[in-house]
Amino acid sequence: MSSDETTKTETTVETAPSASPKRHRPVLVQMETPNLVPERDLGKMPVLQAEHLGIDFGGLTAVDDFNIAMGRTEISGLIGPNGAGKTTIFNLLTNVYKPTRGTILLDGYDTAGKSVVEVNKMGIARTFQNIRLFNKMTVEENVLVGFGNSMSTHLLTDVFRLPKHWKQEAEFHDKAMDLLGIFNMQGLAQERAGNLPYGAQRRLEILRALATNPKVLLLDEPAAGMNPAETEELMENIEKIRDDFQIAILLIEHDMNFVMGICEVIGVLDYGRIIAKGTPEEIQNDPKVIEAYLGKQGVK
Amino acid sequence: MTASKATTAQAGTPAASGYRSLSMPMRYLINAILVVVFLVVGELMIDGGVVSRYQTGVIEQIGIYIILAVSLNIATGYLGQLPLGHAGFMSVGGYSCAIFIMRMMDVVGVTARDFVTGSPAAVGLFVIGIIFGGVCAAICGLIIGVPALRLKGDYLAIITLGFAEIIRVVMQNIDGVLGFTLTGGAKGLTGIPSYTNFLNTFIVVAISLFLIHTMMKSRHGRAILSIRDNEIAAESCGVNTTYYKTLAFVASAFFAGVAGGLYAGCIGVMAPAKFGFMKSIEILVMVVLGGMGSMLGSVISATVLTILPEALRAVSDYRMVVYAVVLILVMIFRPEGLLGDYDFSMSRVIERIMNHGKRPEDFAPATTPAVEAVATAVASGAPSATTEKDTGKEASTHE
Incomplete structure (x- = not known):
């Protein structure tokens, strides 16, 4: 020792x-x-x-x-x-x-x-040793949570579905897909994160961290x-x-x-x-x- | 036959995937049409006398319990907490809405009859009253939520239970403190005009469900769901957990208040004793039975559990037994609730029909062969080499 x-x-x-x-x-x-x-x-x-x-x-x-x-x-x-x-x-x-x-x-x-x-x-963004994904949410939603702080719509804009909401959702959908493209995961976007194989979960965690800019x-x-x-x-x-x-x-x-x-x-x-x-x-x-x-x- | 083929080919070209999907305005339009059709059919049946007065009352109660269950679902199913004080928010909303409407009736010059005939002033008063009830409940939710949401699990359940009791006791005794009649004390608030009817209940239910749905399908809703799934990860992704927990709790209280407002107009009498612990449990049972996190589940179980006691009136001695047995069976065989967290989407069903029953996965992936190779490699037991090496190394360290 x-x-x-x-x-x-x-x-x-x-x-x-x-x-x-x-x-x-x-x-x-x-x-x-x-x-x-x-x-x-x-x-x-x-x-x-x-x-x-x-x-x-x-x-x-x-x-x-x-x-x-x-x-x-x-x-x-x-x-x-x-x-x-x-x-x-x-x-x-x-x-x-x-x-x-x-x-x-x-x-x-x-x-x-x-x-x-x-x-x-x-x-500072991080991933975890024991994977901590949002298991019940889809792969895309996981990444979108990471993007949360870059999104700016007010609660009421979202709730009443004003045009700005749609614009932003579309913009960040594209961004999320681009990000998923790093690991060729676009095809899994609507899959539940918890159902992904282990390696894909690790990759998704990295992408989610990256989404926080x-x-x-x-x-x-x-x-x-x-x-x-x-x-x-x-x-x-x-x-x-x-x-x-x-x-x-x-x-x-x-x-x-x-x-x-x-x-x-x-x-x-x-x-x-x-x-x-x-x-x-x-x-x-x-x-x-x-x-x-x-x-x-x-x-x- | 030929026509449908042609359209399939046309629609399939842009995405190069062949999967036909509905545009967003189209989805909303379809749902809006369904709601209107439902409403018109219901109204015609009531007007035509197919549905009796008593049955109409039950239908109104179903609507009220749907709002209650779905709003509690925000806090339990979506946020993943277990508050036991939903009846408290309901009573705050009910009392404030009823008192507001009763006091304002003289000011605006609306009589109880106007609510039945539906004069513009009465409709306006109803709308403001319901929103007022919701806002009062939301303020209570904020006051209770800020300290309570520092706690988790059982502790949160107990503290919200306590607060709901406080609300009940306040409603019972506030007249004595204020020195004038506000809530009517233990004997209750009577003479509430029956401003609730099938039409406005249905509209309020539809709007409430729409608003809760849109909130959950936005960045705010995703933040709330992420807290449920993994609070530590949510924090590390920049989700302000305190804010979003409070938001979910306040939204939950707001809609409970709205339901309370409807309830007051439906029953006509508000008494503190109605909003005890058992009422909260009743609502919670609806959510748990339907499946936490499923809006459709809450709607179905609220409907069933409101009809069931009425339908079992003939065997009323045994109805609590049946109720209990049903609950036990569900908890044994489907602990996640009837629907789990499955949520129904009308447009998804229509899309599936449009695509002749094929699933989106059959079309979707613009997957390169590489992705599939990786996916299969991962699926077929990848974590062999590295982990073994790791454990071997770990064993040899430090010695």
Whole structure:
């Protein structure tokens, strides 16, 4: 088992303010590791920044000193053994959990004190590890719920079926179909989401998240339960989504071929701390990562 | 034969799928015609004396219970909560509508007879009164909904039950507090003109169902349904759950108030004792029996459960037993209700006839072979390789 000394990362220069329980106020700091952002995003402000993020559940520190700076069109991955705190980080970034310490800046704006809905409107969308679709609604309706915040008709306009209602419904029907086209799912539009096969449900969840017009997309195990051919297709599609929508994507995944194949930057999490961060090649050869996955015996 | 073939070919060309569908105005037109036909037939039967006065009264009650069941369905079937205070909103709507109409009659100069003959002033007063009743109930719904919707499940049921009792007790005692006669206290509000008849009940029912339908088939309705299906996911998709829960609750209360207004005019006497716990349960049973989330289900079960006690009057000693047995049987064999969440669509039926009984799926997909390949691959037990690898890896970690 790794002790605190071994888990301390090189990437954090200053000491984490883990001693003070108060959340410190927003400060736009240039991240210590700008070289980790893909070259094309270098000049721009990172779309998502987290500084010294941490959360305690009672006495247990689930996540500690988590730092990230994501380029605007970066695809990065978060890996780590089970229970390392990966999903907890997603929950922190989307404000499902209130961080005990640390700051999250989305496009330069602090998300502290915002509700889950507000954070989504600010530009973070996510999928879930255990699929959470609107099972009794159709595939198209699922996507349309995601579009909800882009739609503007007043309740009475909708209820009395004024012309504006029809115009908007038609417009967003087309948009939904375009979106479903990414995964060639137009034919399933009127199917109930709960009746879809597992892989299609995962894809639909990604589309629903995309419909909310995010700047950052958080994918929690997008390839879980997919066969190698589907995983391959998903990798291409995720890159296509990044290129078409110009968004940053952070994903959690256990499938190493997937992570190594698609991510430009990978962070390895163990016991709630980032133990290594780098390109796929660096991560594969990092002794600390090998230790976290295989135990001390694995290291020569 | 030949003519129909020709039209099929013509209609099929633009979509390249061959499936013939109805345009939206056409769908509304068909439904509107059906409603009018229904209305005219009903009115003729009553005028012609085919339907007796007593039966007309029962039909009016059916209409009132249809509105009640469908409005409760917004909160239970569509929003997925379990409020037990629907009778409370009904009584608020009933009292406020009846009091409003009774007080305004002198001001406007409408007599009780005018409601029967249907003078323009009386019709206007009726419309305003019904809306007034609905709005009063909706305000109550807002006041109750804001705190109550922070809770879920049993807790919400109990708190709404409590509020409904509060409303009942307020109706009973408010005269003493105010110092003048408003609700008539425990002996009830009497002398309500019978402003409810088959014609206006039917129109109000049709409009209510239309409005609830259009609300649910819009972005607002989708948001409400998404909360029922998965609240956490709805929040993460930017659905303001507090707002939409309250909206559904208030809409539910509004239509209950409208039904209450009709009820007051139908019965002629409002007494607080009528709006106890059992009334709420009665409405809830209709919704559960018909199928939560199905408008047609609510309509059918409201109809059946209003007729049943009347039809069983001959064996009135046993009717509660029959009622209970029916409920138990339904809950055992169809726990999701008679219709589940199936909803009937007239235009879908017509489209199916137009397409000679083929299903839309036979035409629809402009599916590329790739999609089908993926679909079949997924369907035929895909999650094998990756998951196994995962579990293997998980087992080896940390040790």
